Amino acid sequence: MLMAKSPYYRPIAKEIEIFEKAFENQLPVLLKGPTGTGKSRFVEYMAHRLNTGLITVACHEETSSTDLIGRYIIKGSETVWIDGPLTKAVREGMILYLDEVAEARPDVIVAIHPLTDHRRELYIDKLGETVKAHPKFMLVASFNPGYQHGYKELKPSTKQRFVAMNFNYPKPEIEREILINETGIDESTAKKMIKAANKIRNLTELGLTETVSTRLLVDAAKLIRSGLPPRLSMHVAVVQPLSDEPEIIESLQDLINLMM
Numbered sequence: 001m002l003m004a005k006s007p008y009y010r011p012i013a014k015e016i017e018i019f020e021k022a023f024e025n026q027l028p029v030l031l032k033g034p035t036g037t038g039k040s041r042f043v044e045y046m047a048h049r050l051n052t053g054l055i056t057v058a059c060h061e062e063t064s065s066t067d068l069i070g071r072y073i074i075k076g077s078e079t080v081w082i083d084g085p086l087t088k089a090v091r092e093g094m095i096l097y098l099d100e101v102a103e104a105r106p107d108v109i110v111a112i113h114p115l116t117d118h119r120r121e122l123y124i125d126k127l128g129e130t131v132k133a134h135p136k137f138m139l140v141a142s143f144n145p146g147y148q149h150g151y152k153e154l155k156p157s158t159k160q161r162f163v164a165m166n167f168n169y170p171k172p173e174i175e176r177e178i179l180i181n182e183t184g185i186d187e188s189t190a191k192k193m194i195k196a197a198n199k200i201r202n203l204t205e206l207g208l209t210e211t212v213s214t215r216l217l218v219d220a221a222k223l224i225r226s227g228l229p230p231r232l233s234m235h236v237a238v239v240q241p242l243s244d245e246p247e248i249i250e251s252l253q254d255l256i257n258l259m260m
Helices: 015-024 039-049 065-069 085-092 106-115 172-183 187-201 214-225 230-242 246-259
Strands: 029-032 054-058 070-075 078-083 095-099 121-124 129-132 138-143 163-166
Touching: 015 029, 015 039, 015 163, 029 039, 039 054, 039 095, 039 138, 054 085, 065 070, 065 085, 065 106, 078 085, 085 095, 085 106, 085 121, 085 129, 106 121, 106 138, 172 187, 172 214, 187 214, 187 230, 187 246, 214 230, 230 246
Parallel strands: 029 138, 029 163, 054 095, 095 138
Antiparallel strands: 070 078, 121 129
């Protein structure tokens, strides 16, 4: 049986070594940083590198501990228990990735606490069962401190349970390498795209909730590579996702037109 191809990931610093040592020492990991900076791709890459299973949960305001731990369901004439993604990962020895964990309901944090210290165990209240984590179980979570500021924040007591790494936008030469490897776009166009993106990233006066992520640039580069004009590709893949305000959209597009 052929192994699946490894996801492309370009290391920025020592994140691969840190993750491997955290896995080796059964330590949970917290990835901090803006959206689209490679956190999810990094976890996918590391799961492949470590040859272990991965379950990803995209957390939102309705995500509860029941969603993660499991529930009883009616199956025919019987009531049967179904393990949730967290319980499955704990039992079988997989990486569980909680993307944007701060978005989840507070009971999620309560449920994972015993898995983030020396106990490494999960209590399933509805079964009256305590499950000891498989030696290869690993908990990984991510959140965006800039986006959550003033809305939802992880408590210091929670953050201190994790080995934490910060993700940010890569340097231009690394981001260019990512675009070329991910999409096959030519180097000249990649340079122009990144130059425009960095101009937008520095436009703090526009008050954008999010700015140009590497993910958005990859999407734009794919459109360009498939034949869509560069300015139009940047408009639909970068400008439009960043704002709904006509004046801001016009300002961003003017900048793109100047640089592309």
